Amino acid sequence: NAGVTQTPKFQVLKTGQSMTLQCAQDMNHEYMSWYRQDPGMGLRLIHYSVGAGITDQGEVPNGYNVSRSTTEDFPLRLLSAAPSQTSVYFCASRPTSGSDGTDTQYFGPGTRLTVL
């Protein structure tokens, strides 16, 4: 199992550019989520999904879009990047049912994004 993978690891954008952060997991987890990590702010939930075709907003959804067409993939789209979106982005997944591992989130290695 590769676990949770994220690409790219690093990205520099100019203000107004768009891009997609990729996230994939091979554990057949129903629940996937995107967080951003900023100094002094901890991890803040951007969007999450409880299964293919189902997404919902987290604490800080503005400026980000998501979709979940398959169980494995959960891309995060920045439509028009802003300097305030400079952050480290983490994708995570977990099962939502089952006797073991429920609630244990598995995190990807992160994407460090800088918006100039």
Next chain:
Amino acid sequence: AQSVAQPEDQVNVAEGNPLTVKCTYSVSGNPYLFWYVQYPNRGLQFLLKYITGDNLVKGSYGFEAEFNKSQTSFHLKKPSALVSDSALYFCAVRSGGYQKVTFGIGTKLQVIP
């Protein structure tokens, strides 16, 4: 609404001494509580969780945490700190029946040789 407070930005402890990293929470309903650790330039790794049952939960790398319902706390502990325990520690909470997990801001643990 649910929330987590980690009142200490940083905890310093000498190697071999016991360590405690504090966490308090607020939820409506029964709490599911978690501790994660983050090493530099890495993603978060699961340490332990409390769902139900014994208030003292044992996890990875010799860590344990005590759930205290009356004080709404879930402090992380280890009897003897190692230099390799130096990292950023996150407490998290989820209310039963609610899918979102809320993280605290993190506490940096520095173990001094």
